[in-house]
Amino acid sequence: MHISEGVLSPAVLAGGAGLAVVGTAIGLKKMDYEAIPRVAILSAAFFVASLIHVPVGPVGLHLVLNGLMGLLLGWVAVPAILIALFLQALLFQFGGLTVLGVNTVIMAAPAVFCFYAFRGLLRRPGTPATVGAFACGATAILLSGLLVALALITTGQAFLQVAKLVVLAHIPIMIIEGIITLFIFLFLKKVRPEMLEGIYA
Amino acid sequence: MSAIQEPFAEGASAAHRLDPRAKVVVAALFAALLAVAQTYAVVLAGLALALIWLVLARLPLKKVVARLLVVNSFIFFLWLVLPLTYPGQVVWRLGPLAATREGLVYTGLITLKSNAIIIALIALIATIPVITLGQALQTLRLPDKLCHLLLFTYRYLHVFEQEFQRLVQAMKIRGFKPGTNLHTYRSYAYLAAMLLVHSYDRADRVFQAMLCRGFRGTFYSLRTFSWRRQDGFFLALSLPALVALAYLEWGFPAFLRG
Numbered sequence: 001m002h003i004s005e006g007v008l009s010p011a012v013l014a015g016g017a018g019l020a021v022v023g024t025a026i027g028l029k030k031m032d033y034e035a036i037p038r039v040a041i042l043s044a045a046f047f048v049a050s051l052i053h054v055p056v057g058p059v060g061l062h063l064v065l066n067g068l069m070g071l072l073l074g075w076v077a078v079p080a081i082l083i084a085l086f087l088q089a090l091l092f093q094f095g096g097l098t099v100l101g102v103n104t105v106i107m108a109a110p111a112v113f114c115f116y117a118f119r120g121l122l123r124r125p126g127t128p129a130t131v132g133a134f135a136c137g138a139t140a141i142l143l144s145g146l147l148v149a150l151a152l153i154t155t156g157q158a159f160l161q162v163a164k165l166v167v168l169a170h171i172p173i174m175i176i177e178g179i180i181t182l183f184i185f186l187f188l189k190k191v192r193p194e195m196l197e198g199i200y201a
Numbered sequence: 202m203s204a205i206q207e208p209f210a211e212g213a214s215a216a217h218r219l220d221p222r223a224k225v226v227v228a229a230l231f232a233a234l235l236a237v238a239q240t241y242a243v244v245l246a247g248l249a250l251a252l253i254w255l256v257l258a259r260l261p262l263k264k265v266v267a268r269l270l271v272v273n274s275f276i277f278f279l280w281l282v283l284p285l286t287y288p289g290q291v292v293w294r295l296g297p298l299a300a301t302r303e304g305l306v307y308t309g310l311i312t313l314k315s316n317a318i319i320i321a322l323i324a325l326i327a328t329i330p331v332i333t334l335g336q337a338l339q340t341l342r343l344p345d346k347l348c349h350l351l352l353f354t355y356r357y358l359h360v361f362e363q364e365f366q367r368l369v370q371a372m373k374i375r376g377f378k379p380g381t382n383l384h385t386y387r388s389y390a391y392l393a394a395m396l397l398v399h400s401y402d403r404a405d406r407v408f409q410a411m412l413c414r415g416f417r418g419t420f421y422s423l424r425t426f427s428w429r430r431q432d433g434f435f436l437a438l439s440l441p442a443l444v445a446l447a448y449l450e451w452g453f454p455a456f457l458r459g
């Protein structure tokens with residue numbers, strides 16, 4: 001979920017922007033010029049994948065896949081997500097300029113966390129990798145939901161109920177993302193294992 | 202039809218013809234200022250300023266309104282919850298629900314702020330084609346790698362959208378009907394995975410093609426930005442307006458009061 005312009009307090013906006021700058025700097029440092037086409041084309045594919053609407057009962061939820069992005073890119077996921085969010089703000093006016101930092105942290109911090117938290121599990125063959133892939137997709141969404149809630153609550157106590165609803169709304173997305181990430185992981189492992197080499201590095 | 206478009210980028214209005222660098226700087230300052238503003242007077246004045254820019258851009262009104270409605274979904278959600286949960290004096294009751302005056306005032310402020318910023322961004326930033334914007338950001342000294350990443354990502358968005366449509370069509374031809382079941386989720390996962398695999402292969406080919414053409418880590422742009430008199434006017438009118446907004450919000454800074 002994107003937080004809109006004009007909602008968060010200056011302190012939260014500044015904090016988010018600061019963290020996003022640091023994360024982006026680390027990501028850019030780890031990405032050499034030769035990797036730019038690979039990262040950019042992958043990030044374009046992720047952008048398009050987020051246009052897929054998955055039916056859950058009566059509503060359609062769009063895919064986020066930030067867990068998978070972390071899995072494939074590690075720290076480089078931060079600039080890739082920043083660019084994707086920037087393009088969403090430009091093309092659809094979703095999110096925005098002043099909240100770009102906060103929204104980047106909301107999506108990218110869980111991606112990087114999941115990369116380090118689950119890559120050990122994903123390296124192992126059989127069931128552990130399957131469990132790891134599901135956990136990676138689900139945890140990334142859960143953490144994103146919690147970060148949205150945190151950004152809202154630190155803006156003002158008045159947002160407490162809104163924040164609770166936001167976290168609740170993330171629970172179905174979490175399960176769907178877990179399942180989808182799991183199937184994508186198994187598919188890539190079978191079809192193009194070299195795409196997953198980041199987790200073995 | 203493609204979902205990824207730049208509906209506002211084309212045009213020959215005054216706002217379209219301004220130097221993108223000037224527009225980026227003014228829009229960024231405006232957005233930052235309004236995001237920090239806490240008073241109705243400043244936010245309303247900001248909204249007026251944004252509307253002036255929107256008039257200058259002469260965009261199709263229907264499209265702008267339609268876009269604003271979609272973008273306000275988070276704000277609608279806030280209206281459903283915030284007035285009912287904000288502590289303060291109760292002004293309206295419906296069964297167990299009670300809206301407070303402070304809640305309504307606060308949610309109203311957020312709504313105006315949010316829309317003022319979005320309107321300004323539509324008028325000033327969405328009127329720049331993304332490619333031009335990438336080059337403008339580069340001349341504004343953003344990291345090279347980040348600008349390249351932006352340009353490259355944008356370049357391949359359309360390619361993968363077409364790829365995506367092709368795959369969806371192939372699924373439909375084979376009688377795929379989405380529903381709430383594991384088969385649907387698996388099919389969509391394979392669809393996304395196939396997109397990623399195609400992107401990986403294409404990235405390889407693109408990079409090899411770049412090496413063949415002597416790529417050495419820099420892009421050379423044939424485009425040069427030229428500063429014209431209108432850009433000077435735009436800055437000369439916009440920057441004082443922003444200063445006035447800041448003055449309205451905070452008054453004179455201490456060191457100027459004397």
